[in-house]
Amino acid sequence: MTKKGWIDISQPLSSDIAHWPGDTPFSYETAFTKEQTGSVNIGRITTSLHTGTHVDAPFHFNDEGEKIIDLDIELYIGTALVIDVSGYDHVDAEVLRGFDLEGVERVLLKTAVPNNPEVFPERISELAADMADYLGSKGVRLLGVDVPSVDPLDSKDMETHHALYRNGIHILENIMLDDVEEGNYELIALPLPIKGADGSPVRAVIRPL
């Protein structure tokens, strides 16, 4: 049965969370203790913006692209359709044509089950660039995936990122959909207003409609 109420689909951030190989790991520390300040504990985090559940700004893969603060917050709040493509190694327009995407503005793709946030995947399903044109033709504006990238992990041309961008589709990565059933939800996954940034961690939550 579908759970009622808000469901957290974010990866918990800790020093154990996986990060892109070579990128900045996540860390939290108490920079100043209550004993030191005499009043409060004060935390500090260090992290890549692409660790854990996050959104990519176009500037991440395009020097001329918008930064995170320039993006419409409406992209990240609203109805979303969860679809399960975990049976496919290669997800393309043909696969997506098997789902009714009429009127759908946000698509959350379940590709990898189980999803372990503490292990960087060795390989992920191929999300073909032609998927972007199909999603664009349906009016989709946001694509969420349960893996660290919409392109192959060794991609340099970032073909699917660019194809999504050309179609006006923004990207949400590393969501957790293991226990989520297919269907229509309301999504909130707001980025932080970090000036100049190419992405941002988000707390992504969904609620069945």
Ligand SMILES: N[C@@H](CC(=O)c1ccccc1NC=O)C(=O)O
């Ligand atoms: N393709 C990834 C990110 C990515 O490529 C990346 C992220 C952090 C550090 C290095 C990266 N890529 C290549 O070395 C993405 O979908 O955002």
